[in-house]
Amino acid sequence: MLYEELGGRGFVVVAVALDRSPDDARPWIEAARPTYPALIDTHHVLADLYNVVNVPTIFWIDERGRIVRPNDVAFGSDTFKNLTGLSSARHLDGLRAWVRGEGAALSAEEVRRHQPLPTEADQQARAEFGLGQWLWTQGRAAAAERHFVRGGELAPHDFTIRRGTMPMRGIDSMGPQFREMRQTWAAAGQPYYRPLPDTRGAS
Amino acid sequence: MDRFTLIDGERVAELPARIDGERVRLDAAALQTALGWAVHDGLLCSDVMCVPLADEAALVSEEGIDLAGFARTLDRALAVDVAERAAFLGGSARERAQALASQHAPDFTLPDLDGRLHSLSEQRGKKVLLVAWASW
Numbered sequence: 001m002l003y004e005e006l007g008g009r010g011f012v013v014v015a016v017a018l019d020r021s022p023d024d025a026r027p028w029i030e031a032a033r034p035t036y037p038a039l040i041d042t043h044h045v046l047a048d049l050y051n052v053v054n055v056p057t058i059f060w061i062d063e064r065g066r067i068v069r070p071n072d073v074a075f076g077s078d079t080f081k082n083l084t085g086l087s088s089a090r091h092l093d094g095l096r097a098w099v100r101g102e103g104a105a106l107s108a109e110e111v112r113r114h115q116p117l118p119t120e121a122d123q124q125a126r127a128e129f130g131l132g133q134w135l136w137t138q139g140r141a142a143a144a145e146r147h148f149v150r151g152g153e154l155a156p157h158d159f160t161i162r163r164g165t166m167p168m169r170g171i172d173s174m175g176p177q178f179r180e181m182r183q184t185w186a187a188a189g190q191p192y193y194r195p196l197p198d199t200r201g202a203s
Numbered sequence: 204m205d206r207f208t209l210i211d212g213e214r215v216a217e218l219p220a221r222i223d224g225e226r227v228r229l230d231a232a233a234l235q236t237a238l239g240w241a242v243h244d245g246l247l248c249s250d251v252m253c254v255p256l257a258d259e260a261a262l263v264s265e266e267g268i269d270l271a272g273f274a275r276t277l278d279r280a281l282a283v284d285v286a287e288r289a290a291f292l293g294g295s296a297r298e299r300a301q302a303l304a305s306q307h308a309p310d311f312t313l314p315d316l317d318g319r320l321h322s323l324s325e326q327r328g329k330k331v332l333l334v335a336w337a338s339w
Contacts, residue, residue, distance in 0.1 A: 049294075
């Protein structure tokens with residue numbers, strides 16, 4: 001679809017699954033049959049380097065390796081539009097124009113203004129995740145749980161920790177505990193997704 | 204001495220350590236062998252860099268190198284579980300923020316489903332849509 005349309009134009013998708021194991025991501029990847037790199041990130045390396053706090057999060061990176069659109073929210077289809085209020089169309093239109101050289105990405109100043117940078121608490125939360133994830137791989141589930149919970153307390157906006165650890169903790173990540181977490185977060189006036197302003201305008 | 208696991212990125216080091224309440228002191232020689240860090244002349248050094256020590260005596264004693272002080276000196280996040288005899292050295296908030304603020308996309312290397320490794324830097328010269336997603 002998108003990649004097949006634009007792939008010949010010096011454009012590539014790099015998809016990174018923040019999942020507990022390759023097998024969790026496998027059905028989705030096999031169904032998509034991607035011809036671009038579809039990578040597995042059980043240690044949340046990408047979240048650590050790019051300050052990713054939820055999925056999906058997208059970035060545009062130019063030919064020189066510069067971030068020209070930081071942490072934005074975009075879906076490949078409108079499946080989740082009712083849930084998120086976000087349409088995939090505006091992002092895809094903007095992406096097409098950028099790839100074809102018909103439209104600009106963000107300026108360096110705009111990138112700087114919109115870029116979320118990690119705090120000490122964010123990185124402490126990621127260290128707690130890292131310790132918990134290692135303990136989980138060692139079969140020490142009760143100890144892992146302590147660090148996953150602590151990570152979520154340190155960075156309550158980080159759903160790669162609060163929701164992303166649910167499969168390791170035997171919690172249904174689409175179930176009542178997730179819905180309650182999300183409702184409590186929304187009731188506190190906090191956004192679950194944090195799209196850039198021009199993406200938000202598409203809702 | 205206890206056995207203690209210190210995780211630094213992809214490196215998982217098993218070190219002799221002395222544990223006293225919440226305090227963990229790592230065997231200095233083992234720390235140098237496993238992760239390449241050593242203290243000498245008021246500096247904490249690896250192969251590629253040295254960090255000056257404000258208080259060498261607080262970091263190093265005959266009983267080893269203080270783990271919390273070690274992480275603090277390197278400005279790294281640290282998660283510790285004394286009961287589990289394990290700790291994880293995380294990324295420095297300052298370093299991560301500086302790297303992102305430079306607007307250079309940080310490079311990473313990750314496996315695909317077949318275990319084949321791919322790096323972002325292999326895509327240099329192309330426009331990249333980088334997508335973080337998950338099955339959850």
